[in-house]
Amino acid sequence: MFKNGKGSEYFPNALYILYTAQDLLLHLCFVLLQTVGEVGIVESISLKNFMCHSLLGPFAFGSNVNFVVGNNGSGKSAVLTALMVGLGGKATTTNRGSSLKGFVKEGESSADVSITLRNKGRDAYKPEVFGQAIIVDLKITREGMRTYKLKSKIGNTVAVDNPVSMLTQEMSKHFLHSKGEGDKYRFFMKATQLEQMKEDYTYIITTKNVTLDTVEKHEECLEGLKRKYLEKEDRVKSLASLDDMHSKLEELKNQMAWALVSEMEKEVKPMREKLQSEERSTIKYDQKVDEWKAKVVEAEKKYKGIREQLEAITVRVQQLEPQSAELKNEAQSRSKASVHRFKTNLRDLEKDKDQLSRRINELKLSISQTSGAETQVRVERMEKLQTDLDTLNFQDSTLGQQMEQFQQAVSRAKDELEKMIREEEDLKRSMEAIRRKLQTMEGSRSDRLRRFGEKMPALLAAIEDADRKGQFRKKPVGPLGYCIRLKDHEQALAVEKCLGSLMVAFTCDNHEDEKLLQGLMRGYYQGGRRPQIITCQFFNRVHDTSRRAVNHPDYPSVLQSLEIEDPVVANCLIDQRGIETILLIKSPAEARRVMQGRQPPRNCYQAFTKEGDQCYNNRYYSNDQRRCDYLSRDVEEEIRQLQEEMRNKEAHLDRFSQQKQRVEEDIRNNNSLLKRAYDDRKRAKVKHTHFLRYYEEARRKMAQLKASWEEVEQRYRQHKDSISTVAEEAEPIKVSKANRWRYISPSPLFSQEELSKSDQDVEKSKHHKKHYEDKRKVHINTIQALKASLDLKEQELTASVVKATEICPERSEVRRTARSLDSEISRLKLKISTQQDQQGDREEVIRQYQEALVNYSNINQQVKCLKRFIQVLCKIMDDRHRVYTELRRFLSVRCKMYFDSMLSQRGYIGKMMFEHKNETLSISVQPGVGDKAALSDMRSLSGGERSFSTVCFVLSLWAIAEAPFRALDEFDVYMSHKYIFITISNSSLFLRGDLWAPSQRFLLSSTVDLISS
DSSP states (O other), X not given: OEEXXXXXXXXXXXXXXXXXXXXXXXXXXXHHHTSOOOEEEEEEEEEEEETTEEEEEEEEOOSSEEEEEOOTTSSHHHHHHHHHHHTTOOTGGGTSOSSGGGGBOTTOSEEEEEEEXXXXXXXXXXXHHHTTEEEEEEEEETTSOEEEEOSSSOOOXXXXXXXXXXXXXHHHHHHHHOOOHHHHHHHHHHHTTHHHHHHHHHHHHHHHHHHHHHHHHHHHHHHHHHHHHHHHHHHHHHHHHHHHHHHHHHHHHHHHHHHHHHHHHHHHHHHHHHHHHHHHHHHHHHHHHHHHHHHHHHHXXXXXXXXXXXXXXXXHHHHHHHHHHHHHHHHHHHHHHHXXXXXXXXXXXXXXXXXXXXXXXXXXXHHIIIIIHHHHHHHHHHHHHHHHHHHHXXXXXXXXXXXXXXXXXXXXXXXXXXXXXXXXXXXXXXXXXXXXXXXXHHHTTTOGGGGGOTTHHHHHHHHHHHHHTTOOSSOOBOOGGGGEEESSGGGHHHHHHHHGGGGGOEEESSHHHHHHHHHHHHHHOSSSOOOOEEEOOOOSSOOOOTTTSOOOSSSOBTTTTEEEOOHHHHHHHHHHHOGGGEEEOSOHHHHHHHHSSSSOOTTOOEEEOTTOOEEOSSOEEOOOOOSOSSSOSOHHHHHHHHHHHHXXXXXXXXXXXXXXXXXXXXXXHHHHHHHHHHHHHHHHHHHHHHHHHHHHHHHHHHHHHHHHHHHHHHHHHHHHHHHHHHHHHHHHHHHXXXXXXXXXXXXXXXXXXXXXXXXHHHHHHHHHHHHHHHHHHHHHHHHHHHHHHHHHHHHHHHHHHHHHHHHOSXXXXXXXXXXXXXXXXXXXXXXXXXXXXXXXXXXXHHHHHHHHHHHHHHHHHHHHHHHHHHHHHHHHHHHHHHHHHHHHHHHXXXXXXXXXXXXXXXXXXXXXXXXXXXXXXXEEEEOSSTTSSOOEEGGGSOHHHHHHHHHHHHHHHHHHSOOSEEEESSTTTTOOHHHHHHHHHHHHHHHTSTTSOTTOEEEEEESXXXXXX
């Protein structure tokens, strides 16, 4: 029968809910119906094919207290179980089965439970969506699958596993039979949710301790990161000096460009001046040509006049020829005496002239004998000495240039040799590394551990021995790369590049183990680099990375691509490298698309490609490593590739050695040529000094000879003057003689001579005119050649200026020569190349510095944040613990008060003793009145008294615990009708008090017919 305050309705399964059996219950309903609960109240429930019942319900519960009454097997516990399961409880919580599929009726495929929850008032959940009630439809399949259906979404879940909210039949029996005070205390703690608070507090304290260990570990790592960051910072600062050298190089190149322009301008300037000078000389050549043209015209005019005069004289001679014959005869006869006299005088004068001529010849002979031959020899010797000196000067200049060329060749060869020596050393180191790697790979054929180093097996054996002796608290784990397996071997290189030095690292649980492991490593890695040791607490389960891990539908993370059996290894790689946040994407193009797109994957900050390239959201780094060292699957192929690479390196080294020998031979040859040129120049300088001394001596003797020659020359001129005097004295005689014969000789003879002379003058003038015309032509050709050469130079100059302007737009004054600038540029380039070889790639140095800075900053910030968090957490936890202690004390006092109040209503006396330190709760009850009976433990009471005391205890817990509804299954177990009535009366009086909020509902089930009782 189902009955509420408005009426009653009977059902064939004999299950009914009774609100009031007596006036007390009617009064209770009247009071409780005046206040109606609002949020989370169970308004109704219906069951189908649940447990052993085909159909139960729907049951519409009353506002507050509800008693569910029925015989055994009528479905009271099924209602409570369905309520627990329908609101999300586990099957084990109901104590009715271990699996949900056990709740499906035999022979049916599924079970259905429908629960209606009230959703009214100010705390209603989405009333605009759900309305005034939320209906939870649960379907349980035969396979044990549970599915819910809501009108929109699932609402708040009620804690159905709290024994105070849901006290099952088995829990009631267990509680009544329990003899342990610790069980009662745990029941009290769980009912008041203090147990959950305690567990949360314990978990937070544990987390705080783990965080403290993490902070200590990060502080240790922080020192190493700081040193690494400072080292990278020093390398970046050293790049600044490299930048200065690059700036200096650019400045020198700018100066070099304008220095070439300046030198070309200096070459153009004398050419331009010479052209101007030659152009000025053209005027002189023109004047000379014009002058001789005028002389030619004048001579031709004179020649023409004489010719005309000769023709006139010829005619006149022909006319006067008869008269001339007569006059000639007369003149001959008259002048015979004069002629004889003149001949005598002329003979005397000619004798004097002959004597003077002989004297002059004697003087000339004397001069010739005294200085002619010797002077000629000395002049020739002087000219030869001058030629030899010029030759020696040219030879000295040539040898100087050759020596400079040889020195430059030797310097370049030495620089090249030094570079080759460095490259040869790098090649030998590379060969040695390949040789060691080859030995390691050959040894790993039988032992994979040898891939991680030749000394690794011995080190692990020493660790095993120390662990057997109990020297380690917890055995160190490593190398980490040996403890992992790949799911996809194509990602081997990417995983190696991602983990880096962690592949050969070890991890320890504490610092004492770390120190012991360092001591063991020193015995095997004395001079070389030791594997890294990471200290972190060992846990037996892998960290929960569900919140911070990357989860991509197409590409796995590093953590997902590895098979790691040891949780310690997985946790270490998660802490140190964050492998749960790194993706593995085989294609570089796809990696760029995924990482550098508009929205990179959540929780992912980098990715690695199959080739080992590293891709961030804003940059990309290529990998220069092309082969796996630790994770390769085909050892024989790796050995074959290493052997092939070794042969290539050896062949390269042989070629390198031959090239080095050729360079050394070039250096020796150039040094030999340089020494030979130096010796030749030295001998040439000695010869030059010797010739210069002879040349000066010859010049001194030539000066003496010149003085003697001038003296003889003066005497010669004196005698020549004497001859001229004699000739002048003889001239009147010759003239007189000629005048006498003039009248006798015909005039045309004289005109013929004049004509011949005039003709010679014309030819001479023409010759001079042609001479100067030819010279002017040669001069003009020279000017044109100079102009062409100047134009070519000016074009080259213009091109040089344009090129220099492109290199350096602003012209600067350069005082140094292009040759010295070129030499300094070569030296600076070599210095920059050497420093770059020492420092490495600039972008790689900056990238390493940025990574070190980011790592250091992140770890430092994390440490600071963790320290602040721990400080705040400690303060909060102290306050929470204090409040927790006060709340526990307050709840225990309230529980005592309500328990005493419930017992006192029936004349019982009870006592509750809480031992919070020992976590025990003892309950003593005196059924009698006053001092008629002593307090006794609940175990000594009868079944009814014990059940009644239990109900009082549960009701007192109800009073201090918050829940929207309460349910007790067979609260009257082991009670007689008397105690049932007493319990109902006390419960009704207690539950109708002002203690309870109107939003609370109570559901109690019993096997006794309350109406009949």
